[in-house]
Amino acid sequence: MSVQEDPVQREIHQDWANREYIEVITSSIKKIADFLNSFDMSCRSRLATLNEKLTALERRIEYIEARVSGGTVGR
Amino acid sequence: MPLVKRNIDPRHLCHTALPRGIKNELECVTNISLANIIRQLSSLSKYAEDIFGELFNEAHSFSFRVNSLQERVDRLSVSVTQLDPKEEELSLQDITMRKAFRSSTIQDQQLFDRKTLPIPLQETYDICEQPPPLNILTPYRDDGKEGLKFYTNPSYFFDLWKEKMLQDTEDKRKEKRKQKQKNLDRPHEPEKVPRAPHDRRREWQKLAQGPELAEDDANLLHKHIEVANGPASHFESRSQAFVDHMDGSYSLSALPYSQMSELLSRAEERVLVRPHEPPPPPPMHGAGEVKPVPPCVSSTPGLVENRPQSPATGRTPVFVSPTPPPPPPPPLPSALSTSSLRAAMTSTPPPPVPPPPPPPTAALQAPAVPPPPAPLQIAPGVLHPAPPPVAPPLAQPSPPVTRAAQVCEAVPVHPVPPQAEVQGLPPPPPPPPLPPPGIRPSSPVTVATLSHPPPVLHPPPTTIVPGPHAPIMPPSPPSQVIPAPEPKRHPSTLPVISDARSVLLEAIRKGIQLRKVEEQREQEAKHERIENDVATILSRRIAVEYSDSEDDSEFDEVDWLE
Numbered sequence: 001m002s003v004q005e006d007p008v009q010r011e012i013h014q015d016w017a018n019r020e021y022i023e024v025i026t027s028s029i030k031k032i033a034d035f036l037n038s039f040d041m042s043c044r045s046r047l048a049t050l051n052e053k054l055t056a057l058e059r060r061i062e063y064i065e066a067r068v069s070g071g072t073v074g075r
Numbered sequence: 076m077p078l079v080k081r082n083i084d085p086r087h088l089c090h091t092a093l094p095r096g097i098k099n100e101l102e103c104v105t106n107i108s109l110a111n112i113i114r115q116l117s118s119l120s121k122y123a124e125d126i127f128g129e130l131f132n133e134a135h136s137f138s139f140r141v142n143s144l145q146e147r148v149d150r151l152s153v154s155v156t157q158l159d160p161k162e163e164e165l166s167l168q169d170i171t172m173r174k175a176f177r178s179s180t181i182q183d184q185q186l187f188d189r190k191t192l193p194i195p196l197q198e199t200y201d202i203c204e205q206p207p208p209l210n211i212l213t214p215y216r217d218d219g220k221e222g223l224k225f226y227t228n229p230s231y232f233f234d235l236w237k238e239k240m241l242q243d244t245e246d247k248r249k250e251k252r253k254q255k256q257k258n259l260d261r262p263h264e265p266e267k268v269p270r271a272p273h274d275r276r277r278e279w280q281k282l283a284q285g286p287e288l289a290e291d292d293a294n295l296l297h298k299h300i301e302v303a304n305g306p307a308s309h310f311e312s313r314s315q316a317f318v319d320h321m322d323g324s325y326s327l328s329a330l331p332y333s334q335m336s337e338l339l340s341r342a343e344e345r346v347l348v349r350p351h352e353p354p355p356p357p358p359m360h361g362a363g364e365v366k367p368v369p370p371c372v373s374s375t376p377g378l379v380e381n382r383p384q385s386p387a388t389g390r391t392p393v394f395v396s397p398t399p400p401p402p403p404p405p406p407l408p409s410a411l412s413t414s415s416l417r418a419a420m421t422s423t424p425p426p427p428v429p430p431p432p433p434p435p436t437a438a439l440q441a442p443a444v445p446p447p448p449a450p451l452q453i454a455p456g457v458l459h460p461a462p463p464p465v466a467p468p469l470a471q472p473s474p475p476v477t478r479a480a481q482v483c484e485a486v487p488v489h490p491v492p493p494q495a496e497v498q499g500l501p502p503p504p505p506p507p508p509l510p511p512p513g514i515r516p517s518s519p520v521t522v523a524t525l526s527h528p529p530p531v532l533h534p535p536p537t538t539i540v541p542g543p544h545a546p547i548m549p550p551s552p553p554s555q556v557i558p559a560p561e562p563k564r565h566p567s568t569l570p571v572i573s574d575a576r577s578v579l580l581e582a583i584r585k586g587i588q589l590r591k592v593e594e595q596r597e598q599e600a601k602h603e604r605i606e607n608d609v610a611t612i613l614s615r616r617i618a619v620e621y622s623d624s625e626d627d628s629e630f631d632e633v634d635w636l637e
Contacts, residue, residue, distance in 0.1 A: 011101055018105040025112050036123050043130045054140050059178050061147050066176045068154050
């Protein structure tokens with residue numbers, strides 16, 4: 001009897017091992033996807049703050065240029 | 076509902092049907108799962124590349140901006156070192172005449188346009204089912220619209236808003252033109268204005284016998300003015316000034332003329348509540364008049380409107396009733412008579428109630444028929460988005476022809492026009508103009524029918540949507556449309572006279588049509604030139620609104636910006 005069960009048992013053991021292997025891979029894929037999403041979000045937020053600072057700087061420079069040039073140059 | 080931006084493609088690893096005839100199923104499932112894992116990895120890498128690409132593009136644009144900023148800072152630093160404090164301009168003119176600094180405010184607009192859709196979402200969108208190909212029917216349409224627009228139109232709301240804004244700017248411009256005209260028409264009247272307050276003070280002195288009554292009047296006035304000005308706290312200082320000058324309901328004459336004319340136009344458009352008010356009682360009961368009006372005044376929205384309306388609350392019932400017994404402020408009846416809109420209304424013997432708020436276009440339609448020279452002046456000069464192209468050309472030939480041959484026919488002619496009218500109204504736009512003008516060129520006998528075109532024309536103009544090709548008619552169909560009893564009477568004279576008349580009438584109509592078509596083409600060109608720029612549309616509208624109390628020079632500048 002044990003001889004008959006062995007191939008089945010072996011198969012089932014092998015199957016379990018395969019599934020565990022696949023599970024490890026899929027969980028790491030999910031981690032990668034998660035990492036990509038959070039990286040995307042954080043990058044966007046930092047770029048947005050950068051954008052804000054840049055626009056503020058640009059406006060200040062415009063104003064200073066207008067002051068320095070005496071208001072006759074452009075706007 | 077959140078929309079998934081990027082979806083890894085093989086969602087389920089082993090939810091597939093196993094092929095038949097396999098001995099080791101477990102191995103098969105394992106191998107299928109591993110293959111799907113590889114596919115998932117590939118889509119994951121594709122999306123990762125997309126994510127980094129977007130971030131890179133944004134950062135790249137920032138790098139350009141930073142570089143340009145760096146250059147500007149360098150230039151500024153150089154120029155600042157070169158500044159000489161002794162070179163300051165001393166002239167006062169420079170300070171006042173110089174253009175004020177305005178920073179370039181770039182507004183975000185058209186954010187959710189089809190072009191700004193991110194690539195992965197565009198791909199998801201492409202996978203979806205397409206709408207039915209209704210655009211293949213577009214070449215067969217008469218009105219030139221795309222067939223698919225009737226099924227699904229993504230720009231519908233934006234177009235609606237754009238139309239509304241443009242319409243509002245046009246309305247404001249017209250208001251201002253009217254005010255200008257009114258201001259030009261009444262240059263001498265302000266002389267009368269300063270007299271009024273003295274009289275009030277004398278009357279108040281007379282009233283000193285009943286001090287309680289006098290106080291009540293003043294309190295009521297102040298209260299109502301405050302109520303009306305409540306929502307517009309911005310203008311409280313202004314109202315205070317008015318309150319100080321207020322001696323009664325007639326200190327409104329202290330208002331500058333532009334605001335009075337503004338009041339007139341606004342009152343006739345918006346304050347419709349009191350058409351039936353009894354004729355204004357003697358001056359001392361002005362306070363009583365003020366009472367019923369402020370509720371309707373304060374309900375009108377808009378800061379700009381509140382400001383001129385609130386101090387002049389007592390005036391509105393007087394405005395709306397065009398045939399008053401002596402209205403308290405003397406300039407008003409002359410104002411009423413000189414306004415172009417009122418001229419037609421007051422000249423005809425109407426009930427004391429003017430018609431409910433007709434927009435200026437509709438008001439033009441009504442007086443178009445009775446005074447023949449008036450439409451000639453008004454219609455070509457005013458650019459309406461929906462001009463009644465049929466009404467003026469139809470109106471103009473009819474009165475001259477009625478006057479040319481005043482032949483009164485018997486009753487049998489009468490059933491003809493109603494019949495024609497009935498025929499005319501139910502069919503779609505092009506046919507309705509046919510029966511009325513079809514009757515006209517038919518014969519001299521039917522001239523009496525021309526006395527009926529005024530009532531006949533009124534229903535067709537209201538139903539006809541501007542179709543510039545509608546009034547174009549060859550001479551033959553009118554003669555065909557002529558109802559049966561007419562040709563039997565004068566068959567010999569019909570063809571000759573109809574040809575001559577139809578040619579003449581056609582020439583007249585085409586002359587007028589050419590102007591209308593040119594105007595329409597101008598308008599269409601104008602509309603095409605107007606880009607889908609939310610910022611410019613809004614800025615134009617706001618400029619027109621806020622230039623109410625200022626010169627038209629600013630408004631003209633906005634105009635030329637188009």
